[in-house]
Amino acid sequence: xxxxxxxxxxxxxxxGRRDEILxxxxxxxxxxxxxxxxITDILDGLSIARGTFYQYFANKRAIFxxxxxxxxxxxxxxxxxxxxxxxxxxxxxxxxxxxxxxxxLVLEDRAMxxxxxxxxxxxxxxxxxxVDQFTEAVRAAIIRSLSKGIEMGLVQPxxxxxxxxxxxxxxxxxxxxxxxxxxxxxNVDEIAEAYIDLFARGLFTPALRDALDDDVESILxxxxxxxxxx
Amino acid sequence: xxxxxxxxxxxxxxxGRRDEILxxxxxxxxxxxxxxxxITDILDGLSIARGTFYQYFANKRAIFxxxxxxxxxxxxxxxxxxxxxxxxxxxxxxxxxxxxxxxxLVLEDRAMxxxxxxxxxxxxxxxxxxVDQFTEAVRAAIIRSLSKGIEMGLVQPxxxxxxxxxxxxxxxxxxxxxxxxxxxxxNVDEIAEAYIDLFARGLFTPALRDALDDDVESILxxxxxxxxxx
Amino acid sequence: xxxxxxxxxxxxxxxGRRDEILxxxxxxxxxxxxxxxxITDILDGLSIARGTFYQYFANKRAIFxxxxxxxxxxxxxxxxxxxxxxxxxxxxxxxxxxxxxxxxLVLEDRAMxxxxxxxxxxxxxxxxxxVDQFTEAVRAAIIRSLSKGIEMGLVQPxxxxxxxxxxxxxxxxxxxxxxxxxxxxxNVDEIAEAYIDLFARGLFTPALRDALDDDVESILxxxxxxxxxx
Amino acid sequence: xxxxxxxxxxxxxxxGRRDEILxxxxxxxxxxxxxxxxITDILDGLSIARGTFYQYFANKRAIFxxxxxxxxxxxxxxxxxxxxxxxxxxxxxxxxxxxxxxxxLVLEDRAMxxxxxxxxxxxxxxxxxxVDQFTEAVRAAIIRSLSKGIEMGLVQPxxxxxxxxxxxxxxxxxxxxxxxxxxxxxNVDEIAEAYIDLFARGLFTPALRDALDDDVESILxxxxxxxxxx
DNA sequence: AATGAATGAGAATTCATTCAT
DNA sequence: TATGAATGAATTCTCATTCAT
Numbered sequence: 001x002x003x004x005x006x007x008x009x010x011x012x013x014x015x016g017r018r019d020e021i022l023x024x025x026x027x028x029x030x031x032x033x034x035x036x037x038x039i040t041d042i043l044d045g046l047s048i049a050r051g052t053f054y055q056y057f058a059n060k061r062a063i064f065x066x067x068x069x070x071x072x073x074x075x076x077x078x079x080x081x082x083x084x085x086x087x088x089x090x091x092x093x094x095x096x097x098x099x100x101x102x103x104x105l106v107l108e109d110r111a112m113x114x115x116x117x118x119x120x121x122x123x124x125x126x127x128x129x130x131v132d133q134f135t136e137a138v139r140a141a142i143i144r145s146l147s148k149g150i151e152m153g154l155v156q157p158x159x160x161x162x163x164x165x166x167x168x169x170x171x172x173x174x175x176x177x178x179x180x181x182x183x184x185x186x187n188v189d190e191i192a193e194a195y196i197d198l199f200a201r202g203l204f205t206p207a208l209r210d211a212l213d214d215d216v217e218s219i220l221x222x223x224x225x226x227x228x229x230x
Numbered sequence: 231x232x233x234x235x236x237x238x239x240x241x242x243x244x245x246g247r248r249d250e251i252l253x254x255x256x257x258x259x260x261x262x263x264x265x266x267x268x269i270t271d272i273l274d275g276l277s278i279a280r281g282t283f284y285q286y287f288a289n290k291r292a293i294f295x296x297x298x299x300x301x302x303x304x305x306x307x308x309x310x311x312x313x314x315x316x317x318x319x320x321x322x323x324x325x326x327x328x329x330x331x332x333x334x335l336v337l338e339d340r341a342m343x344x345x346x347x348x349x350x351x352x353x354x355x356x357x358x359x360x361v362d363q364f365t366e367a368v369r370a371a372i373i374r375s376l377s378k379g380i381e382m383g384l385v386q387p388x389x390x391x392x393x394x395x396x397x398x399x400x401x402x403x404x405x406x407x408x409x410x411x412x413x414x415x416x417n418v419d420e421i422a423e424a425y426i427d428l429f430a431r432g433l434f435t436p437a438l439r440d441a442l443d444d445d446v447e448s449i450l451x452x453x454x455x456x457x458x459x460x
Numbered sequence: 461x462x463x464x465x466x467x468x469x470x471x472x473x474x475x476g477r478r479d480e481i482l483x484x485x486x487x488x489x490x491x492x493x494x495x496x497x498x499i500t501d502i503l504d505g506l507s508i509a510r511g512t513f514y515q516y517f518a519n520k521r522a523i524f525x526x527x528x529x530x531x532x533x534x535x536x537x538x539x540x541x542x543x544x545x546x547x548x549x550x551x552x553x554x555x556x557x558x559x560x561x562x563x564x565l566v567l568e569d570r571a572m573x574x575x576x577x578x579x580x581x582x583x584x585x586x587x588x589x590x591v592d593q594f595t596e597a598v599r600a601a602i603i604r605s606l607s608k609g610i611e612m613g614l615v616q617p618x619x620x621x622x623x624x625x626x627x628x629x630x631x632x633x634x635x636x637x638x639x640x641x642x643x644x645x646x647n648v649d650e651i652a653e654a655y656i657d658l659f660a661r662g663l664f665t666p667a668l669r670d671a672l673d674d675d676v677e678s679i680l681x682x683x684x685x686x687x688x689x690x
Numbered sequence: 691x692x693x694x695x696x697x698x699x700x701x702x703x704x705x706g707r708r709d710e711i712l713x714x715x716x717x718x719x720x721x722x723x724x725x726x727x728x729i730t731d732i733l734d735g736l737s738i739a740r741g742t743f744y745q746y747f748a749n750k751r752a753i754f755x756x757x758x759x760x761x762x763x764x765x766x767x768x769x770x771x772x773x774x775x776x777x778x779x780x781x782x783x784x785x786x787x788x789x790x791x792x793x794x795l796v797l798e799d800r801a802m803x804x805x806x807x808x809x810x811x812x813x814x815x816x817x818x819x820x821v822d823q824f825t826e827a828v829r830a831a832i833i834r835s836l837s838k839g840i841e842m843g844l845v846q847p848x849x850x851x852x853x854x855x856x857x858x859x860x861x862x863x864x865x866x867x868x869x870x871x872x873x874x875x876x877n878v879d880e881i882a883e884a885y886i887d888l889f890a891r892g893l894f895t896p897a898l899r900d901a902l903d904d905d906v907e908s909i910l911x912x913x914x915x916x917x918x919x920x
Numbered sequence: 921a922a923t924g925a926a927t928g929a930g931a932a933t934t935c936a937t938t939c940a941t
Numbered sequence: 942t943a944t945g946a947a948t949g950a951a952t953t954c955t956c957a958t959t960c961a962t
Contacts, residue, residue: 035264038953154435156434176399200432202431203379203429205383269935281942474945474946511935511947625864632863634855661846661892664890665845669890927959929955929958933952934953935948935950936949939947
């Protein structure tokens with residue numbers, strides 16, 4: 001038909017314009033969500049006409065889809081597989097660096113980050129699918145790491161599925177918290193270290209840890225299980 | 231005019247009707263999110279007319295707001311402060327029961343649960359406020375518990391703010407996972423126990439734990455801090 | 461989704477409303493064609509809101525499609541196959557009646573008639589197809605009649621395809637002329653008779669007819685065929 | 691300002707460009723009709739920029755109007771008045787040549803032909819007027835010929851208005867059929883001859899013709915006239 | 921002259937809400 | 942109270958036309 005898709009060669013000026021729209025759209029989508037954001041919201045204050053938007057993006061779905069894809073790609077790209085036989089960087093070091101890279105990404109573009117963590121939910125099956133696939137990929141990586149750790153005797157034998165969910169949830173909430181905070185310098189290194197440490201060592205003091213074993217046994221054997229409340 | 235607000239006296243039949251709408255609306259909001267759900271979606275298959283909806287609820291916002299409030303209230307109600315001096319139940323036991331109550335709540339009404347965790351976010355400032363307030367309340371409770379634990383020498387000295395975020399995020403993801411899963415029996419007790427245990431003891435085996443101290447030191451002192459990647 | 465299709469049970473008042481829109485739409489489509497007619501054009505002067513239109517018709521295509529289908533069905537219904545063995549009505553009589561029925565239909569609703577003859581062309585492949593199919597059906601009927609006539613020795617041996625095109629074109633133009641004319645009484649019977657007579661007997665006087673045969677021969681044998689002009 | 695109207699002096703290259711657009715536009719208008727054809731459709735595959743179009747044509751109406759005018763002029767030009775006293779060509783011969791010229795015109799540029807016959811109708815009052823005027827001119831010529839023929843005793847006394855409509859309609863449909871057909875050689879001479887012959891001699895065999903007179907009388911005297919059907 | 925990015929008026933359609941019965 | 946037809950503001954998207962380069 002007409003001038004449709006996004007992937008046209010653009011003049012430098014055109015590319016700048018496109019980016020401007022992309023950036024603003026990211027901010028608006030992050031603030032209001034997909035449905036509540038109108039094309040007018042995106043263009044407001046940009047002195048760009050409505051028609052111009054459609055010169056650069058086929059439609060509302062297309063621009064969101066592009067933002068989301070970029071986003072997930074950047075997140076995915078900042079996570080690197082951990083090489084146990086690495087000559088200089090220890091596995092823990094590599095894990096640390098992965099977390100630092102992700103958190104720096106979040107700090108670089110908070111609006112962008114919010115879109116993923118705040119749930120691209122219920123906007124469109126296709127978008128949901130994309131986010132779910134990403135989530136699953138990350139969870140799978142965590143599960144693999146845990147399994148290998150258990151195998152090597154480094155990690156205690158835990159339910160890897162469940163543990164992955166918990167670890168992933170923590171990370172997501174951390175990202176959300178960081179994205180919401182004011183943009184003053186964050187000590188990303190320390191945060192990453194604390195994150196790892198929490199899961200590595202747990203919260204309890206060594207003395208307490210040992211004292212707890214009996215208690216656990218009793219809980220699991222007396223509880224009614226399903227509905228202790230109502 | 232017609233009857234506006236929600237808390238008016240209703241005949242028993244009216245109350246039943248109102249509940250019917252409320253339940254269906256919860257399901258629809260859970261599936262599609264607030265904006266994508268239309269009044270027609272809610273009423274479809276209910277043999278209740280459009281006009282009748284407005285006899286029971288002032289508008290679309292009002293019904294969502296009521297669902298959300300109920301929801302948060304039930305969640306809040308299922309979490310009870312931990313009494314350290316309790317005669318029979320240990321603190322850990324009380325914590326366990328709190329978690330079990332919340333998870334059972336989720337299993338009872340998955341649709342409802344999804345609405346909170348999947349983010350009533352970004353649809354309306356007022357809704358966001360409500361969810362944020364709830365989140366803050368839970369985080370505050372976690373922070374209080376951590377502080378007291380540290381004070382009592384049971385918990386290692388950690389950044390309570392950050393740790394609360396991580397613990398809360400885990401719980402949220404756990405709820406989301408549970409709400410999405412098929413409704414076959416879940417061993418809620420075991421999940422709660424694993425959840426507590428993860429944070430209590432950590433993942434690493436005791437042998438590994440001790441070996442790590444030097445490594446950590448080295449990471450924090452060599453790292454470039456902001457952008458170790460690009 | 462929502463209240464969609466047209467085939468809903470309607471209250472008498474609703475049906476009246478629907479008809480009102482249908483009638484006005486027919487007039488507007490007849491005047492301006494499909495593309496140039498806007499929903500606003502249709503509703504103008506009807507004191508019916510834009511939204512109401514969509515309560516009765518799924519969209520612009522749907523209302524045109526309904527008008528067109530009705531139209532073709534009524535035309536088709538007014539043409540009856542000619543029964544050569546009919547006890548009282550001669551074939552010519554039956555043909556005459558067919559023509560009269562079609563012309564009366566045109567006079568009843570000129571707007572409607574114009575839509576078909578003025579070419580529902582180029583508005584939508586589906587519409588074009590529908591009109592083309594109708595046209596073909598009528599042409600086919602004419603061809604059958606001609607063949608049978610030739611077989612029975614009543615009609616001279618002519619190219620039935622070509623002749624059908626010519627006969628059909630005459631009829632179409634006649635309809636168009638009638639639809640455009642002021643609605644004062646037309647002597648439909650006489651028009652039908654003249655139409656039949658023209659094709660039955662031709663224009664030339666008997667004396668002239670015989671004198672022409674040689675001329676024809678000469679034309680066909682001298683002509684250059686393709687481009688006698690430039 | 692920029693150059694507006696059509697009839698400005700153009701460089702040879704410019705003139706070529708203009709023609710290129712004109713030809714493509716004709717094809718597109720023929721395929722989709724006026725409204726459904728966009729400027730982009732016209733320019734697609736022509737390596738001519740949007741702005742350039744407006745250097746050659748004031749607007750969309752202008753280019754259509756030019757195509758239509760050319761078209762009608764060429765049709766008009768191919769029809770020459772019949773000179774009864776012509777020294778070499780008989781009137782029938784002259785008529786035959788007129789028809790052949792028109793049909794050859796159609797075969798030369800089918801796209802163009804479709805625009806007129808398929809109805810430049812209902813898109814714009816001004817276009818309608820133009821087409822109507824042309825139609826009227828042709829009808830008037832037919833009427834004049836018929837009258838003269840009747841006067842000279844060559845043509846039977848018929849309703850010239852009505853007959854002209856029928857003859858014209860046949861020709862139009864013939865043109866449409868030719869324009870739609872595949873472009874393999876058509877025997878234009880034979881078609882023209884058949885066309886003339888149909889109207890000249892009619893369809894019925896001589897024997898049948900005479901037998902019909904009584905029947906006709908009876909139809910006209912018994913018929914109900916307006917609505918013999920419902 | 922040529923270009924193609926920018927414009928913005930307008931078109932179709934949706935949907936929360938009102939209102940007459 | 943219940944109903945569902947009616948409403949119209951708001952939204953997405955198209956496309957003829959203009960304009961700076």
